Amino acid sequence: MLRIEDLHANINGKEILKGINLTVRPGEVHAIMGPNGSGKSTLSAVLTGNPAYEVTKGEVEFYGKDLLSLSPEDRSHEGLFLSFQYPVEIPGVSMVNFMRAAINELRKYRGEEPMSATDFLKLMREKRAIVELDNKLASRSVNEGFSGGEKKRNEIFQMAMLEPRLSILDETDSGLDIDALRIVAEGVNKLKSDNNATIVITHYQRLLDYIAPDYVHVLYKGRIVKSGGPELALELEEKGYDWIKKELGEI
């Protein structure tokens, strides 16, 4: 479904991604790990079309389409989803209006009629349950005054609403206590199917205890320097990133 080839990207003229290659197929879970500043979040930002980043080289194909030529909204319509590391607060925009706009834009893209108010509220209720998101939060402004855990649960709630084909979870475990981590991870697992895929970006093994990856990649200095199975994450946890640096001859 996703094929990234030799992807290079800059922010403010500084090259962050220096040739990423990655292929993801339906049903797979990929974990991308790496030390701070290695380009993990940049990769998610570039894939979702954040205008702050400039792609200088390479291509990304998503279900046969040139992903990089699509607007962020059309990437979403094509089934790409990003769970933000830092979900944005939007004072004055209620979760209900926000989600209704998102759902109806998606339906419009597919040539469908807007969803009726009753169906929409029913859908909200159903999906809220997946991450045990309180009804009160759903009627508040988007992420405003949400705790760290509530924000992340809200991300997975949105993912449940939009039913993406490929989800990127950018450090979804950061700022979560054990209970919230479990709820979020269980939510992600409930949404998993043979037709969708997940890219989990994380520093730590701990999220991967809950969301089992099929592949683990190590991103370092803008390149994937090592790939392997789930055992690679355990090895990293044990040996630390210095092990990678050593292998690369840096230490």
Add this chain to the structure above:
Amino acid sequence: MQALQQYIDLYRAQREVIDHHSAEVLNVLRSEALRWVETCGLPTTRHEDFHHTDIEALYAPDYGLNITRIELPSQPHEAFRCDVPNLSTQLYFLVGDNFYRNERNRELPEGVLIGSLRDMAIDYPELVSRYYGKIADMSKDGTVALNTLMTQDGFFLYVPRHVVLDRPIQLVNIIGGNVPMMHNRRILVVAEEGANVKLLVCDHSEENGIDQLVTQVTEIWAGEGAVVDYYNLEENATSVKRVTSTFVHQEAASNVLVNGITLRNGVTRDNYYIALDGEGCETQLCGMAIADGEKSVDVYSHIDHRKAHCNSNELFKFVLDENAVGSFAGRILVREGSQKTEAYQSNKNLCASPTAHMYTKPQLEIYADDVKCSHGATVGQLDQQALFYMRTRGIAESEARLLLQFAFMSDVIENVRLDALKDRLRQLVEKRFRGELSQCQHCTIRTHK
């Protein structure tokens, strides 16, 4: 002075006609008004508080004035069917600056007077003269004096002691016509001790490219413990120039809400002067402006804390696009002895294009030492992070911008104390941002040709 002289000349030549078609209570102020007009002149852009609106230029064209009060053939209540859902108001009309009687209104509680300022001044001269011209200060600037000099009619609302008007009163101003006209209207609202009234004033005009100048002086008297809501909603054509001054006098423990909203306009200058002249007053002054194209909205406010234990809260928001110009100047004066005053001011603005301009000038002037006061002013662009976040959820950029701009205005709408109007405003503001004609769906304003 050129711009002003034509009005002075007209007044001198037509004084008898003007007086004849008005009322004695209004006429007696004209000599004093003339003195102030000649003393103050019209403010120019060299005046500190008028840097961003060229008042002289607004008054310079050769406008017609309907001083013989020709009743223009019009059935405003046929043409205007405001469909604010659940907002059932007592509806009144000013066409140009002529009052139109609406016979369909329900019976009013005893002692309540609503109608033409001229007629009321003839029928109840003592009552009207007790307040008329007493709240507005003609020395403020030449526009107030000039309005007092030329005005012949307007709207009068009187609520006697301890009478609560449940139903909001709505005054619809309709501006139109096929020649450039100047309209000088006057609004006088008196809420006696313990009275409670809500007034919604709407400005409507048709987009026909003909210049119109509207001047409006509003005087509001809030007696002890009275509660007054005053909403002024402007939806004017781009060819309409509007200069308003709203003067509020508050007695002890009164509670006044003033909300000025400009959704469509040409050039607008709104002045607010609010005097808290008794202990325990509460004032909520807020407003918003949405402007694009070459439109200009200029708001000046002066809140005068004269007594102790009063609260005022001021909030103005502007969203400017294209080449629009916005200006806000807000002064809060806390006089000596006005202890335990709480006065807060906030002015927040969005410039949605690189060529939109916003000028903001918050001012606090405090002569008491036990007060809580603050002011804040911001000018910014839409939050790019929020915009991107929404787009990743599939919300198109244009729709995301709209939702964010709408959200930006939400707290001003939240300050509206009329639920039906609040709902209606949400719709109007959303329509405005969508670029749809933001007028009531069934409202077909037709003014005489």
